[in-house]
Amino acid sequence: MNIAISNTSEKPIYQQLYEQISAQILKGELQSGYNLPPIRQAATELRVSIITVKKAWEELERLGLIYTVTGKGCFVSDLSPSDMLQKRKEIILKQMLIDTSYYKSFGLTLEDVVELLKEIY
Amino acid sequence: MNIAISNTSEKPIYQQLYEQISAQILKGELQSGYNLPPIRQAATELRVSIITVKKAWEELERLGLIYTVTGKGCFVSDLSPSDMLQKRKEIILKQMLIDTSYYKSFGLTLEDVVELLKEIY
Amino acid sequence: MNIAISNTSEKPIYQQLYEQISAQILKGELQSGYNLPPIRQAATELRVSIITVKKAWEELERLGLIYTVTGKGCFVSDLSPSDMLQKRKEIILKQMLIDTSYYKSFGLTLEDVVELLKEIY
Amino acid sequence: MNIAISNTSEKPIYQQLYEQISAQILKGELQSGYNLPPIRQAATELRVSIITVKKAWEELERLGLIYTVTGKGCFVSDLSPSDMLQKRKEIILKQMLIDTSYYKSFGLTLEDVVELLKEIY
């Protein structure tokens, strides 16, 4: 569990949390069955409220990335590599559609975008 | 003035406003000296609050894209084509840096991103 | 808004809330565009926490039954009668599958269940 | 003893246990005098805690479906067929009252419910 929280970010904390964890799961850094830290422990370590952690965990469960066993803990779901690729693609494409509509509003062509990307990536 | 407002969007309305107008200015659709509609009129037409329009206009002024003449109205600034290109690049790169950091968090390479962009652009 | 809360019920309060409201929407008692009471007002009237109301409203939004306009309030979605029938059926069937599996575990046939239902309905 | 346990279910494990066993007793699958497996053995086989099994057995005793002989084990009670029918009806009706109140909250008539039941039973 390697999480960076920014209190000054525009993004809500719980969203920062589930975005980072979902990325780690879909990259394979957190493997199937991995036992997430108890929400209270995570809350203490990250210096946020229990409810904030809970909200992030709930979103991860809704995405099918983790499952909860009351009284035992939360665990990374058993996803096949193809499931993971599929989910990863879904999540990224969703964001990319927003990004491209922004670029398009400035009149950028695909070539413009690719060129700029190469500069900064 | 061709603006689309979404009430249910996550983006605040004033931000939707100034993003769309700044894009139109930097694309050259709204040319130097163009007289923006009076705040009250814009508010009525767009069915939003006067305060919301005021905030958007203020942000545009802060960006140097428009200037206000008290009692006469707001006008698109006189930017040279190179200034406009420069500003456009600044704004887009600022957003693109955020976008790419998100892609990177999922472990995507430049090639991955370009490929996905080609699919949906 | 006619809601009954039971603090002694096994069901969490937020669930009681969204179940009752979703039922009212799908029965047509709360019509499209109906402005739900502000969460703070609802919390005060129902003598529960703001967060509890928020959680219920969030679930309703997730179900597509209401939508939120920040700064303005929450409103019942514009569902066609066929959409409503569809959603109602989905929700009820989901529960009914659980119920029937319970009846089946006792060896009851469809006829047994129907007969008992007629007795108590 | 043919029991299926779900860790991710909303129902507590001890409840899953006594519901399934009580159903088996009342269906006649477990007959009078049947010696239930020792708590420790059941716990091992079902991969749950001893405490959990104990709680389920206690609930069954409370329902009058089994009795304990200290040092010898737990046995299915000697119920007459009419007693069993009576108890079975009680338990099922109790649950059915909850179920029907839910259906009623959505405005369903007896006919609606019966029709849906026929679809899925």
Place this chain on the structure above:
DNA sequence: GTGGTCTAGACCACG
């Protein structure tokens, strides 16, 4: 005034 978020602390059922 409205929703959006967050905190700190509490009680409960469950295992």
Place this chain on the structure above:
DNA sequence: GTGGTCTAGACCACC
């Protein structure tokens, strides 16, 4: 010790 829920009160952005 774990998750599940709830409270009361607070600050913020937005309209």
